[in-house]
Amino acid sequence: LKVLGIETSCDDTGVAIVSCDRNILADALHNQAQIHLANGGILPPVAGYHHRANMEKVANEALSAAKLSMTDIDAVAATVKPGLSLSLEVGTKYGVFLSKRYQKPFIPIHHMEAHALTARLIDERVKFPFLVLLISGGHCLLALVQGVDSFLLLGKGLDNSPGEVLDKVHRRLKLRNIPELQNFSGGHAIEVMAEKATDRFEFPLQIRANSMVSCDFSFSGLLTNCFNIIATEEQKYGTSADGVIPSAPNLCAALQYAMTSHLCRRVEKAMIFVKGKQMIPSNNPSLVVSGGVAANKFIAKALNAVCDAHDYHLSVPPPHLCNDNGVMIAWNGVERLRENLGVLHWNNLDSVTISTKCPLGKDIRKD
Ligand code: ATP
Numbered sequence: 519l520k521v522l523g524i525e526t527s528c529d530d531t532g533v534a535i536v537s538c539d540r541n542i543l544a545d546a547l548h549n550q551a552q553i554h555l556a557n558g559g560i561l562p563p564v565a566g567y568h569h570r571a572n573m574e575k576v577a578n579e580a581l582s583a584a585k586l587s588m589t590d591i592d593a594v595a596a597t598v599k600p601g602l603s604l605s606l607e608v609g610t611k612y613g614v615f616l617s618k619r620y621q622k623p624f625i626p627i628h629h630m631e632a633h634a635l636t637a638r639l640i641d642e643r644v645k646f647p648f649l650v651l652l653i654s655g656g657h658c659l660l661a662l663v664q665g666v667d668s669f670l671l672l673g674k675g676l677d678n679s680p681g682e683v684l685d686k687v688h689r690r691l692k693l694r695n696i697p698e699l700q701n702f703s704g705g706h707a708i709e710v711m712a713e714k715a716t717d718r719f720e721f722p723l724q725i726r727a728n729s730m731v732s733c734d735f736s737f738s739g740l741l742t743n744c745f746n747i748i749a750t751e752e753q754k755y756g757t758s759a760d761g762v763i764p765s766a767p768n769l770c771a772a773l774q775y776a777m778t779s780h781l782c783r784r785v786e787k788a789m790i791f792v793k794g795k796q797m798i799p800s801n802n803p804s805l806v807v808s809g810g811v812a813a814n815k816f817i818a819k820a821l822n823a824v825c826d827a828h829d830y831h832l833s834v835p836p837p838h839l840c841n842d843n844g845v846m847i848a849w850n851g852v853e854r855l856r857e858n859l860g861v862l863h864w865n866n867l868d869s870v871t872i873s874t875k876c877p878l879g880k881d882i883r884k885d
């Protein structure tokens with residue numbers, strides 16, 4: 519079985535073809551990052567415009583890279599939620615169009631489910647049930663994955679997502695003015711800067727009160743602390759010619775450290791919770807970490823230590839599969855096709871709708 523997957527939830531136009539024996543037959547991606555970096559953030563109509571301009575081209579690129587035509591494809595999968603509506607609608611409409619035109623089943627995909635399941639494509643050790651930590655530009659969540667479409671939500675972000683904090687601090691620090699960091703995403707630039715630190719600012723995380731008793735996450739206090747320190751440092755010491763404060767590496771290190779320790783504490787809490795409730799096997803279960811921020815090596819190393827201490831196997835997909843891509847959508851399509859979960863007949867696609875927001879899984883904290 520081969521599934522063609524389409525991803526357009528945010529600013530990446532991705533089309534990939536993946537087979538059920540876990541081969542990535544094609545992985546075509548058009549990234550708009552540079553356009554949005556220049557605009558200081560993603561403007562939804564601009565993202566939509568570039569998706570429309572590239573959609574067909576990227577799909578044809580994937581088919582020709584795999585040396586396949588649409589007739590060889592068994593199903594079409596596309597991200598329908600959550601994301602930016604002007605972006606989601608492009609991939610969804612194109613997927614529905616391909617499905618009707620070539621009379622192939624259509625599989626609507628939840629973007630975060632796809633991030634979570636990617637690990638199973640590249641790591642055979644990841645079996646249900648497993649824990650997943652999704653850290654990205656729009657999300658922060660911790661869940662127990664019991665099956666392809668069976669998620670128990672253990673914790674979620676109450677305010678800013680980790681990627682959003684990294685991107686906002688990156689912009690405020692003007693790190694884009696440093697030539698060697700010019701093409702880096704916010705999180706990546708902060709990771710590189712942190713490596714140059716000689717010291718670290720000390721600041722409290724200031725998490726929201728209701729996140730103290732659960733596995734929920736809170737990063738807004740961290741963002742405020744960073745902004746306050748930057749303003750003080752600018753006043754005290756000024757900036758160099760590129761507009762960057764001299765202590766930027768130390769601030770990046772402090773931010774990365776505080777973020778990492780919050781993530782690690784919540785993961786540990788979740789591990790203790792699922793063990794106590796016997797929701798996970800005791801013989802070396804997996805922790806999957808995915809989403810764009812999972813590309814951060816400092817965070818991955820710290821989570822690896824947590825896994826060692828609790829006898830977990832850590833699985834982090836390679837960076838290009840942690841960021842948005844078509845492969846994860848095609849693979850999610852394969853997993854759903856195999857179990858016939860939510861697979862729609864090409865003649866019955868009127869019900870396909872996009873949603874900008876959509877929680878993932880059952881929120882067990884409400885029980
Ligand atoms: P979502 O998946 O929640 O819809 P998104 O699709 O915008 O959000 P991703 O593409 O999964 O998010 O991730 C993008 C985020 O990852 C950005 O905030 C970026 O700064 C961050 N990021 C990328 N590389 C790194 C890194 N090395 N360290 C930390 N953060 C990183």
Ligand code: FE
Binds near residue numbers: 629633809
């Ligand atoms: Fe994403």
